[in-house]
Amino acid sequence: MDKTALIAETGRCVACGLCLPHCPTYRKTQSEADSPRGRILMTQAVAQGVLPANERYAEHMDLCLTCRACESVCPNQVNYGKVADEARAMIRGTQPMPRMLRLATWLFERPRLMRFGGGLLRLAHKFGLKHGPQVSQQYRWQDSYPAESAQGEVALFLGCVTNAIDAETLASAIYVLNRLGYTVHVPSSQGCCGGLHRQAGDRTGAEALEANNQAAFSRYGDLPILSVASGCGARLAEYLPKRAQDINVFLSQAQGWDRAKVQPLPAKVVVQEPCTLRNALDAKGSQQVVLKRIPSLEVVALPGNAQCCGGAGSYVLTQPEMANRLRDDKIIAYQTIESDYLVTANIGCAMHLASGFNRAGEAVQIMHPVVLLARQMGFTGEI
Structure with a gap:
């Protein structure tokens, strides 16, 4: 997306404010600059050369989780995810990448x-x-x-x-x-x-x-x-x-469930829904559908699933304070439910939540839905 396209995309935001209550960082800070429409307006101004891509602008963009919850309620369907990606690319044009991010990107290439x-x-x-x-x-x-x-x-x-x-x-x-x-x-x-x-x-x-x-x-x-x-x-x-x-x-x-043998599991599982599954992939509830293939399993959603857990890729490295504040909300929500498992479809969420429960001294079994399903279909570790 070039600057002309970026200006056009940000111009589609009508600043209605419907996104505000769905933005995790705005809910925590109550700052307009940390809301989707605030970041969109700032990005438009930077793309137009009205504002510089300076450290203050970078602070507000870096605090964004890119959870894209705002996209799900936007009446004009602004592609906020691409706006955020381009905003960060503009920032890299004037400011070096933080050392922790440089190390992470180097490692992920290997x-x-x-x-x-x-x-x-x-x-x-x-x-x-x-x-x-x-x-x-x-x-x-x-x-x-x-x-x-x-x-x-x-x-x-x-x-x-x-x-x-x-x-x-x-x-x-x-x-x-x-x-x-x-x-x-x-x-x-x-x-x-x-x-x-x-x-x-x-x-x-x-x-x-x-x-x-x-x-x-x-x-x-x-x-x-x-x-x-x-x-x-x-x-x-x-x-x-x-x-x-x-x-x-x-x-x-998928087809083929008639040939599959799934053993019952008399247990209770809580489902944490990653933002990327819910918002970016528009696949809300898909984990529950898969888990309900397991007979006798009680499946419930984690309260507050619409809010990001704070994992969000590199966010835990660059914004640990906000990441932990958001994770605390998830831990508190989980503590209100007695269950045997917590499942999530994203490794970043799983690792971030596991770290939080470990700090809280709680032993919680966290796994991907497909792992629980495979075990009930006879998987013992060999393929």
């Missing part, structure tokens, strides 16, 4: 190094490390996982953090898809979705990663590209819109 780090962290936990994210076992991915009597084929996006920290979710997805009759392809040349780079304002880096994934998945024609992390899925949908799907959406519409 999936093998991330997997190595994940392996070291898993080993450290075995020797007594109590802090840091829990790491599942890692897998050597095959190019293809054929299903018996296959009725269809899909491609699987691995992601960066998920592949390094939570490969169990990826393996669970393959297991469930195979049992439903879908052959799963895993291109080895895929890489980071580019989401963190876009959020950091690194347009060049993001475009390079996007091009790499477009090439990696092109060999599979028009097959659906499934993502188990809604944050990655939201970014993939920006440049592979006809193919990218969240695993929950796909499974909620």
Whole structure:
């Protein structure tokens, strides 16, 4: 989006204010500059050269989670997500990227190094490390996982953090898809979705990663590209819109359930809905549909699901205070419900929430919906 297009997009905002009560940062600060319409007006002025892309402007844009809750209520359907991406790209033109973000983007471009780090962290936990994210076992991915009597084929996006920290979710997805009759392809040349780079304002880096994934998945024609992390899925949908799907959406519409054997689970599960699933992918309720495939399982939504948990990609690195304030709301909401599991479809949300519960001294089982489903279908870790 060039500046002319950006000015045109920001000009579509009529400053009606319907977005204000849905914006997490505005609700916390009550500052117009930290609201969607305030940020849109500032971005328009910067694009027009009326205001400079200075530190003060950057502070208000950096405080934005890009949760896109504002988009869901905007009467003019302003694409706030793209406005925010372009605003941060303009900021990078005048200000260097913060050191923490530079390190994160550098690391995300090196999936093998991330997997190595994940392996070291898993080993450290075995020797007594109590802090840091829990790491599942890692897998050597095959190019293809054929299903018996296959009725269809899909491609699987691995992601960066998920592949390094939570490969169990990826393996669970393959297991469930195979049992439903879908052959799963895993291109080895895929890489980071580019989401963190876009959020950091690194347009060049993001475009390079996007091009790499477009090439990696092109060999599979028009097959659906499934993502188990809604944050990655939201970014993939920006440049592979006809193919990218969240695993929950796909499974909620998939065939083959008549052949699947799902064991009952007399338990209660609370569903946290990531902003990227709810707002960016417009897939509200898809996790619940998948979980209801498990007999005897009671499924309830976490109160306040419309508000971001504060995970939001690199937000936990750049805005830890606000990220923790928003997470505290989620923890308080969860504490009002007695349950056995907390599920969420985004690795960033899961890690952020797990850190909060750990600090609060609470042992909460947090997992992806597909992991719980796979276990009830007989998954024991082998694919």
